[in-house]
Amino acid sequence: MNKLDSKKIMNGLLLLTLLPLLFIDINAFHNWGDDFAQYLWQAADLVHAKNLNEQPMFDLQNIAPLNRGSGFSLMLSALYALFGLNMQAFLILISCTLVALALVLYRFYCRQLPFKSAHYLALILVLMIVYNRHVLFLKTEVLPVFPMMALLYLCLTIYHGQQSKRIWLLAICSGVLLSMANVAWVFYLSVFLMQVILFKNKPSKSLMLETLILLLVPLFVYTAIKSIVFKTLHTDDISWYQGVFSIQSFGTVLKGNLIYYKDVFFLSFDQDIWFVFNKGIKLLMLVLVSSGFYYKVKSKFRVEDLFFILYLMLLLVYPDNGSGIRFLMPLIPLILLYSAFGCRFILDRFTIQKHQWVLLLYACVLLSYSQNIKQNIHAYAQLSEGPYEKEAVASFNFIRDSTDQKSAVAFFKPWTIQLYADRAAMPISSKQTFEEIKTKMLLNGVNYILFSLKSSPPEIYNATAMQQTENDQSFRCVYQNQHFKLFCFKPAL
Numbered sequence: 001m002n003k004l005d006s007k008k009i010m011n012g013l014l015l016l017t018l019l020p021l022l023f024i025d026i027n028a029f030h031n032w033g034d035d036f037a038q039y040l041w042q043a044a045d046l047v048h049a050k051n052l053n054e055q056p057m058f059d060l061q062n063i064a065p066l067n068r069g070s071g072f073s074l075m076l077s078a079l080y081a082l083f084g085l086n087m088q089a090f091l092i093l094i095s096c097t098l099v100a101l102a103l104v105l106y107r108f109y110c111r112q113l114p115f116k117s118a119h120y121l122a123l124i125l126v127l128m129i130v131y132n133r134h135v136l137f138l139k140t141e142v143l144p145v146f147p148m149m150a151l152l153y154l155c156l157t158i159y160h161g162q163q164s165k166r167i168w169l170l171a172i173c174s175g176v177l178l179s180m181a182n183v184a185w186v187f188y189l190s191v192f193l194m195q196v197i198l199f200k201n202k203p204s205k206s207l208m209l210e211t212l213i214l215l216l217v218p219l220f221v222y223t224a225i226k227s228i229v230f231k232t233l234h235t236d237d238i239s240w241y242q243g244v245f246s247i248q249s250f251g252t253v254l255k256g257n258l259i260y261y262k263d264v265f266f267l268s269f270d271q272d273i274w275f276v277f278n279k280g281i282k283l284l285m286l287v288l289v290s291s292g293f294y295y296k297v298k299s300k301f302r303v304e305d306l307f308f309i310l311y312l313m314l315l316l317v318y319p320d321n322g323s324g325i326r327f328l329m330p331l332i333p334l335i336l337l338y339s340a341f342g343c344r345f346i347l348d349r350f351t352i353q354k355h356q357w358v359l360l361l362y363a364c365v366l367l368s369y370s371q372n373i374k375q376n377i378h379a380y381a382q383l384s385e386g387p388y389e390k391e392a393v394a395s396f397n398f399i400r401d402s403t404d405q406k407s408a409v410a411f412f413k414p415w416t417i418q419l420y421a422d423r424a425a426m427p428i429s430s431k432q433t434f435e436e437i438k439t440k441m442l443l444n445g446v447n448y449i450l451f452s453l454k455s456s457p458p459e460i461y462n463a464t465a466m467q468q469t470e471n472d473q474s475f476r477c478v479y480q481n482q483h484f485k486l487f488c489f490k491p492a493l
Contacts, residue, residue, distance in 0.1 A: 010119045016261055017127055018099050025140050026091050029388035032457055037387070037415035038144040039066065040090070042073035043080045044419065048230055058408060058426035070229035071179030073143035083468045085419075087388070090142045098139055101150040104129050105333050107145045112304075114335055114344040115358065125336045125360045131366070133330075134268060134325040145329055148180040152187055156304050157190065171213050175221020181437070183330065186314060188218060190307040250288055250317065264328050265335075277416060278333045281365060289335055292342030325421050385457055387416045391483035392493040395450060396420040398486065401450060410449040412460035415449070430459055434468035441489055449475070451485045 017117070030036060042439040076090065083089040109122035129135060138145055153172055158170040174191070177184045266282045297305050298366060308331060342356045386392070399409060400420040407424075411417045414425035426446045428437050441449065451466040469475045469487055481487040 026133040031386040034413040043076035046077045097146040151177040171217035175218035177302040179225040194303040288339040288342030292338035296341040408446040426476040434465040
């Protein structure tokens with residue numbers, strides 16, 4: 001069999017194994033995560049030709065940047081224009097971007113893996129990523145994780161190609177990448193620093209021109225997309241991230257994140273198999289990744305290694321660490337790549353040339369996924385707690401149909417109110433006291449508050465504040481069902 005036939009067979013096998021992703025967990029509902037609602041709200045307002053910056057906002061800038069993910073919202077707006085708030089349509093799009101990510105990663109791995117039969121191992125590594133139970137869970141959420149990663153690894157693949165011919169494509173893709181998620185600026189910085197290193201080692205006019213293109217064109221593309229979506233070039237996201245970091249709490253955050261992401265790393269390889277094997281796989285991966293990173297960087301330091309270092313540094317100092325594997329996802333393909341280099345390192349030490357053992361190792365890890373995949377597909381297919389359960393839908397419908405259009409509602413997930421109830425919203429939390437909530441409502445002119453009567457999920461439940469609201473004469477219950485209770489707020493003059 002010649003190389004061309006072998007390549008065709010591998011490409012066909014890859015597509016065949018990725019096909020189920022287009023049908024798994026295409027649900028008609030979503031969980032309570034509020035980020036998805038912000039992206040969809042931005043997409044909806046783009047279709048309706050509204051100016052997002054003229055919409056009333058009440059302290060929403062305290063929970064996340066007001067203007068973010070312009071490229072992702074622009075992508076969603078095309079589906080919203082065709083299907084409205086059809087969650088299945090959006091999840092099909094997310095599934096397609098996961099398949100696109102898999103195809104890009106396969107190409108990336110085939111070029112990077114230090115083995116003769118790299119395409120076999122590349123296929124296994126790709127399947128280890130896309131069929132990981134945590135990745136399958138992310139596939140049930142409308143978030144920019146997969147499109148951002150697909151663009152990221154496409155840019156890394158292009159960067160290692162013939163730059164003189166592909167420099168403009170790389171620059172344009174980098175600009176679109178920046179519009180997907182703010183963490184993409186780490187890649188932008190990595191490319192710039194790598195270009196500086198290359199220029200320092202071998203200065204030339206052509207390299208300087210390439211560097212200028214890679215610096216300026218992405219900024220132009222990013223600015224153009226952001227101005228289309230938000231009708232403005234505000235830098236609210238920059239000021240928001242500046243406010244998140246604190247020098248005083250730096251040590252505490254760093255220590256907490258080291259422990260947290262160590263647990264997330266091990267959890268990403270955790271499977272429902274015999275404890276000894278489960279523990280062994282996780283410890284083996286830690287050894288392989290550590291040794292592989294050393295081996296790869298020592299042999300040749302490349303832009304993906306610089307990105308890995310800078311992104312990991314950012315993760316360790318970023319105060320918000322409650323998103324599980326989501327923030328670590330851009331590094332997962334590199335972690336597996338380093339583990340493969342770790343295998344190469346060990347084989348070289350023991351002068352073992354049987355690369356089939358490496359394939360067998362990763363194939364066994366992949367097979368250990370099977371039980372969890374079945375369980376998770378069944379679990380994710382069930383209607384979970386979220387804005388699509390009938391009591392939540394009834395509450396949002398009442399707010400939209402029975403309150404004044406200029407009304408504002410205090411709720412734990414404000415963007416869901418903005419999206420599904422079409423009312424301005426003010427965020428509250430399960431940890432706030434009644435007096436804090438009441439004061440904020442008074443200052444912002446918010447005249448409704450929605451409480452959950454269920455203790456699950458805990459982030460939308462505040463029993464103490466709800467009980468005090470019921471006893472306060474400024475509040476009057478105007479709607480209630482089994483799960484939610486809506487109060488109208490009319491402060492005494």
